[in-house]
Amino acid sequence: MAFKIAVIEGDGIGKEVAPEGIRVVEAAARLFDLDIAWDRLDWGCDRHARFGRMMPENGLERIAGHDAIFLGAIGWPTVSDVESLWTLLMPIRREFQQYVNLRPVRLFEGAPSPLANPGRIDMCIVRENNEGEYSEIGGRMFPDTDQEMVVQETILTRRGCDRVMRFAFELARKRRRKVTSATKSNGIVYTMPYWDERFRAMSSEFPDVATDQYHIDIMAAHLVGRPASFDVVVASNLFGDILSDLGPAVTGTIGIAPSANLNPERRFPSMFEPVHGSAPDIAGRNIANPIGAIWSGALMLDHLGATEAAEAIIGAIERVLASGENLTRDMGGTASTTSLGMAIADAVSARTERGVAAHG
Numbered sequence: 291m292a293f294k295i296a297v298i299e300g301d302g303i304g305k306e307v308a309p310e311g312i313r314v315v316e317a318a319a320r321l322f323d324l325d326i327a328w329d330r331l332d333w334g335c336d337r338h339a340r341f342g343r344m345m346p347e348n349g350l351e352r353i354a355g356h357d358a359i360f361l362g363a364i365g366w367p368t369v370s371d372v373e374s375l376w377t378l379l380m381p382i383r384r385e386f387q388q389y390v391n392l393r394p395v396r397l398f399e400g401a402p403s404p405l406a407n408p409g410r411i412d413m414c415i416v417r418e419n420n421e422g423e424y425s426e427i428g429g430r431m432f433p434d435t436d437q438e439m440v441v442q443e444t445i446l447t448r449r450g451c452d453r454v455m456r457f458a459f460e461l462a463r464k465r466r467r468k469v470t471s472a473t474k475s476n477g478i479v480y481t482m483p484y485w486d487e488r489f490r491a492m493s494s495e496f497p498d499v500a501t502d503q504y505h506i507d508i509m510a511a512h513l514v515g516r517p518a519s520f521d522v523v524v525a526s527n528l529f530g531d532i533l534s535d536l537g538p539a540v541t542g543t544i545g546i547a548p549s550a551n552l553n554p555e556r557r558f559p560s561m562f563e564p565v566h567g568s569a570p571d572i573a574g575r576n577i578a579n580p581i582g583a584i585w586s587g588a589l590m591l592d593h594l595g596a597t598e599a600a601e602a603i604i605g606a607i608e609r610v611l612a613s614g615e616n617l618t619r620d621m622g623g624t625a626s627t628t629s630l631g632m633a634i635a636d637a638v639s640a641r642t643e644r645g646v647a648a649h650g
């Protein structure tokens with residue numbers, strides 16, 4: 291199989307973790323005869339400093355025909371967040387109709403959960419990724435006067451709710467057959483009751499999948515109190531954003547959390563990126579955890595149909611974490627970004643050496 295992947299390392303630790311993701315995907319590609327062409331793009335805040343834009347004007351056109359996009363992180367103090375994110379990350383998510391943001395959360399053996407009795411945590415957060423609370427509908431009136439006012443509208447559409455909820459139910463069918471909806475229909479009285487209504491309607495099409503729903507406040511408490519009880523969690527854009535930092539924190543570190551911005555119809559390329567951001571405070575020190583990027587690489591291979599290669603990467607992450615060696619400092623170790631990346635790449639390669647030995 292041959293693939294063309296757009297690489298946007300982006301900013302901050304994105305430049306350090308994305309290369310480790312590529313290193314490990316390449317190790318898996320060698321084993322499974324995948325031919326990957328990495329099209330490296332210098333899009334990000336450095337480019338903005340030189341040309342005044344995060345990406346070229348025809349940027350999206352340039353990568354629309356690629357098989358996937360592999361992204362590090364976007365954002366640096368020299369450019370406002372609104373500018374850097376809404377002229378690069380958000381246009382990719384939206385114009386390529388990546389309306390599902392799939393964020394798996396797992397507790398690995400060897401990873402330092404802050405909970406005394408975490409149990410077996412293995413859930414998937416399905417975050418709506420194109421609308422909701424993240425909307426461009428709104429504005430400011432009477433600036434700099436005592437009548438100054440600001441409005442931002444939440445947008446929920448029937449199509450937008452239904453398609454992300456359907457994805458969640460279909461995913462649950464391949465897992466433990468349970469979907470939990472995050473809501474807040476007791477406080478947000480128009481959009482969230484509508485979300486609940488669409489959730490009920492969708493659940494009636496999946497009678498074999500169990501459902502429950504919680505308001506986002508108690509949902510946050512349950513995610514800490516009994517994280518092992520969740521299977522698939524479906525949430526609006528903002529709620530999904532918050533839960534997908536909380537979930538990984540409960541499994542030890544947000545540094546390992548991956549995400550897949552999916553266009554399930556495959557009309558456009560999907561984008562794979564760690565959940566963490568550019569982390570200016572630790573950037574340039576080779577101490578960031580590369581597992582979020584590496585696991586995102588596995589999600590990408592899985593999406594591209596290279597399932598065995600994806601599984602080889604997950605297995606390598608499991609073994610390296612369980613060994614307790616080469617952990618970065620967010621996991622209680624002292625290893626560098628590159629040494630953890632290399633350890634996982636080596637574990638990928640070693641897998642088949644053992645496999646070959648076993649067969650020979």
Ligand code: IPM
Pocket residue numbers: 375531565567
């Ligand atoms: C994420 C990030 C982004 C988001 C930010 C950088 C806009 O937090 O991918 O979770 O909120 O979607």
Ligand code: MN
Pocket residue numbers: 531532535565
């Ligand atoms: Mn986030």
